[in-house]
Amino acid sequence: MPIGPFGLDPVIWAPLRLVIAVGLALFLILNGALLQIYLERKIQAIIQDRLGPYHVGPFGLLQTFADALKLIAKEDVRPSATDAWFFVAAPALVFCPMLASWLVLPFAYDITGADLNIGLLYLTTLGSMTVLGIVIAGWASNNKYALVGGLRSAGQLISYEIPQILALVTVALVVGSLSMRTITASQPGPLVNVLVLPFSFLVYFIAALAETNRTPFDLPEAESELVAGWLTEYSGMRWGTMLALSEYGNVTVVCSIIVTLWFGGWQGPGVDALPLLGVVWFTLKVYAFILAFMWIRATLPRLRIDQLMSFCWKGLIPASLLNVLVVATLALAFPSSRVPIAIANWLLVVAFVAGIPFVQRRRLAALRARARATAQPVRAAS
Amino acid sequence: MTFDFVEPIVFAMLSVGVIAAGAAVVLINRITAAALLMAFTFLCMAGMFVLLGAETIAAFQVLIYVGAITVLILYGVMFTKSGDRPYALFFQHQTPIAAIFVAAIAIPVLLLAFSFNAPAPPPRGGDLPGLATSVFTDFAFPFEIASVLLLAAMVGAIVLTKRDEAEGADTRRRERR
Numbered sequence: 001m002p003i004g005p006f007g008l009d010p011v012i013w014a015p016l017r018l019v020i021a022v023g024l025a026l027f028l029i030l031n032g033a034l035l036q037i038y039l040e041r042k043i044q045a046i047i048q049d050r051l052g053p054y055h056v057g058p059f060g061l062l063q064t065f066a067d068a069l070k071l072i073a074k075e076d077v078r079p080s081a082t083d084a085w086f087f088v089a090a091p092a093l094v095f096c097p098m099l100a101s102w103l104v105l106p107f108a109y110d111i112t113g114a115d116l117n118i119g120l121l122y123l124t125t126l127g128s129m130t131v132l133g134i135v136i137a138g139w140a141s142n143n144k145y146a147l148v149g150g151l152r153s154a155g156q157l158i159s160y161e162i163p164q165i166l167a168l169v170t171v172a173l174v175v176g177s178l179s180m181r182t183i184t185a186s187q188p189g190p191l192v193n194v195l196v197l198p199f200s201f202l203v204y205f206i207a208a209l210a211e212t213n214r215t216p217f218d219l220p221e222a223e224s225e226l227v228a229g230w231l232t233e234y235s236g237m238r239w240g241t242m243l244a245l246s247e248y249g250n251v252t253v254v255c256s257i258i259v260t261l262w263f264g265g266w267q268g269p270g271v272d273a274l275p276l277l278g279v280v281w282f283t284l285k286v287y288a289f290i291l292a293f294m295w296i297r298a299t300l301p302r303l304r305i306d307q308l309m310s311f312c313w314k315g316l317i318p319a320s321l322l323n324v325l326v327v328a329t330l331a332l333a334f335p336s337s338r339v340p341i342a343i344a345n346w347l348l349v350v351a352f353v354a355g356i357p358f359v360q361r362r363r364l365a366a367l368r369a370r371a372r373a374t375a376q377p378v379r380a381a382s
Numbered sequence: 383m384t385f386d387f388v389e390p391i392v393f394a395m396l397s398v399g400v401i402a403a404g405a406a407v408v409l410i411n412r413i414t415a416a417a418l419l420m421a422f423t424f425l426c427m428a429g430m431f432v433l434l435g436a437e438t439i440a441a442f443q444v445l446i447y448v449g450a451i452t453v454l455i456l457y458g459v460m461f462t463k464s465g466d467r468p469y470a471l472f473f474q475h476q477t478p479i480a481a482i483f484v485a486a487i488a489i490p491v492l493l494l495a496f497s498f499n500a501p502a503p504p505p506r507g508g509d510l511p512g513l514a515t516s517v518f519t520d521f522a523f524p525f526e527i528a529s530v531l532l533l534a535a536m537v538g539a540i541v542l543t544k545r546d547e548a549e550g551a552d553t554r555r556r557e558r559r
Contacts, residue, residue, distance in 0.1 A: 086414070117510055121441045128449025132421060135456050139414060151460065154453055161449075178510060 021113050025102040033248040034064045040294050047298040071244075074236035079142070082233060086140030091234070091241040093133030097126040098249045105256045106180045108266045108278030119180040120168055123257060124161075127211065130250070131157045134230055137242065141233035149229025152305060156217065159312045160210035166320035167204035170197055170327040171261045174341060184265030194262040196338050197327070199348040201262045203320045208254040210312070213247065215297040217308060255289035256282075315359075319352055393433055399426035413459050421452040438510055 038053065038061065045052025053060030078087055101123050103113035116122050131154050138150015172178055174196060175186045187193050194201050210217035226232075231243055259265055263285055266278030303311070326348065330341045403423040407416045424447040431440035517525055 083414075086418070089418075116437065118437050118441055121438065121445070125441045125445040125449065128445050131449060131453050132418075132456075135453055135460075136414075136418065139456065139460060147460065151457070154457065158450065158453065 021103075022099075025099060025113075029099065029102070029245055029249045029252075032252050033244045034068060036248045036251065036290060037067070037244060038064045039291070040297070043291065043294045044298040047295070068240070068244075071237050071240040076237070077235050079233055081142045083140040083142065086136050087233075088238075090133050090137035090140055091238045091246075093136060094130055094242050094246045095133075095249075097129040097133075098246050098253065101126040101253050102249075104180050105253065106184055106260060106265055107282050108271075109181070109275055111279060112181065115179055115181045117177075117179045120172060120178040120183070120257075120261075123253070124165055124168065127164075127250075127253075128157075128161060130246070133242075137234070138230040141230070143233050145227045146230050146232045149226045149232065152226075153213065153230055156210055156213075156308060159309060160207045160217075160316075163203050163312065163316040163320040164207040164211060166317075166324050167200040167207065168261070169324055170200040173324075173327050173331050174338065180260050180265070184260055184267060187264040187267065189267075192262060192264040196342045197262065197345050199323050199345045199352065200320075200327075201258070202349060202352065203316060203323065204258065204261075206316060207312075208258065209293065209296065210308070212250045212254055212293075214251070214293055216300040216303050218302060251290060251293060252286060255286045255293070258289055259285040319348070323348055389433060393430070396426045396429045396433070399423070400430070414456065417452055417455045417459060420455070421448045424448050424452070438513055 041063075042052040042060070044050075053063035056062040056066050078084070104116055104119040104122055106112040106115070134153045134157070135150050138146045138148075138153070141147070141150075171183065171193060174193070175183050177183060177186070183193075209215075231239055234242060259282065265285075266282040268277065268281035271278050271281065323345070326344050327341055330344055334340045400423055403419045403426065407419045407423065410416050410419065424443060428440040428443040428448075431437070431443060
């Protein structure tokens with residue numbers, strides 16, 4: 001019988017490892033959410049020339065702790081007309097897939113819950129399960145704003161899942177594996193995947209903003225139209241679990257995927273000598289992307305729901321299908337070199353970015369023509 | 383001491399979940415609860431695939447059935463006229479015939495299940511490159527046929543909804559005049 005780590009019997013070590021892993025993930029999610037809410041408020045304040053939280057603790061650092069304590073201490077309100085079972089189950093249905101997806105995040109070479117050979121597929125699967133909880137939350141609330149918010153969210157998540165998965169497919173095609181560890185190891189030194197597949201990264205980044213309900217795609221909780229979307233009837237810690245924990249946890253997961261797939265994961269200077277340094281590099285990279293998400297949130301206005309859907313179905317999905325086609329063809333034609341794929345992908349980026357003004361101009365012209373056509377009868381009548 | 387005792391326990395829990403949730407889907411009157419329980423059945427089935435060593439199939443099971451089909455069903459439920467109306471009416475009269483049919487199918491299956499002693503086949507499907515190679519070489523033709531079928535269904539659905547929408551717009555315009 002082999003002896004496990006720390007001289008423990010494997011029978012004791014295996015359940016202990018599970019408990020430690022889940023506890024650590026919960027700890028990281030809770031603290032990550034607290035830190036990210038603070039950062040979000042502070043960074044938006046800086047960008048908008050305000051002060052942000054500054055009363056509680058030094059630089060307002062303890063503000064989110066106070067908020068969290070308030071949320072926990074709040075009365076557990078459940079409106080009487082809601083569907084009891086679903087209303088209670090929905091936060092768990094949103095939270096559990098997010099918690100489970102932390103299993104495969106590679107913080108460093110050896111620091112990961114499990115190195116599944118289907119790691120990427122596993123993450124996609126859990127991401128798709130979140131929709132169920134959101135739809136159930138909207139339905140159980142027995143509130144038209146919640147229902148519309150839930151349905152909008154489901155439509156948005158299902159639509160943006162397609163370009164997201166197609167972007168992941170191109171990485172899998174180039175690397176030849178779905179395991180997070182193998183994908184990281186395939187990007188040694190400065191040769192990270194974003195240099196090879198910049199277009200996939202662009203598509204994934206846009207789709208990830210939509211998947212995590214971040215501005216400019218935060219339609220499901222557009223407070224000017226929908227109160228708080230599917231969260232309208234939730235308060236206290238149920239709201240906290242759904243919004244704060246799940247949303248920020250999902251942002252962290254998505255940014256970890258971006259970092260692992262396109263930016264070399266835990267790799268960085270000095271990792272070979274000191275493997276634990278990987279955690280630092282990984283965290284720094286992930287938080288760089290979280291900050292980028294916040295920057296976008298503070299900068300861009302919200303889209304309209306039809307703009308959101310048409311951008312996905314008419315823009316992102318055809319572009320990412322073309323991307324898969326090009327990458328697959330080139331990967332078959334030049335199995336030993338990544339240079340052709342990189343050239344083609346950079347050309348796609350240029351074409352996509354350059355194409356936006358043309359499409360926009362044509363769309364605006366069409367809108368103006370339609371406005372003129374409808375405006376004339378009014379003028380004639382008056 | 384090893385962890386061999388865990389697998390039968392997990393299998394028992396999963397099979398109880400599949401059977402109980404599956405029965406509840408049929409018996410329960412509330413259609414949203416039935417849809418959610420169906421998702422639970424799919425999840426338990428995915429767990430069984432994991433026990434068999436077929437993680438890939440488990441992941442696809444959850445991705446497609448829980449993440450897409452259940453949401454689609456819930457969408458359908460929410461957009462159709464509601465009312466948790468009792469479905470018992472449909473099933474009342476067929477009970478004796480249904481019992482005979484179930485017995486005719488279930489008894490041979492049970493007998494077969496208990497007389498089945500062959501060793502379980504070695505788990506496959508967790509092996510991702512092998513699975514992908516077999517899908518795109520040996521089974522490329524059925525795979526393509528299935529995808530063409532799905533494409534035809536999708537085009538058909540789009541044509542149906544599009545025509546409906548245009549007619550609706552026409553009638554609306556006529557009403558306005």
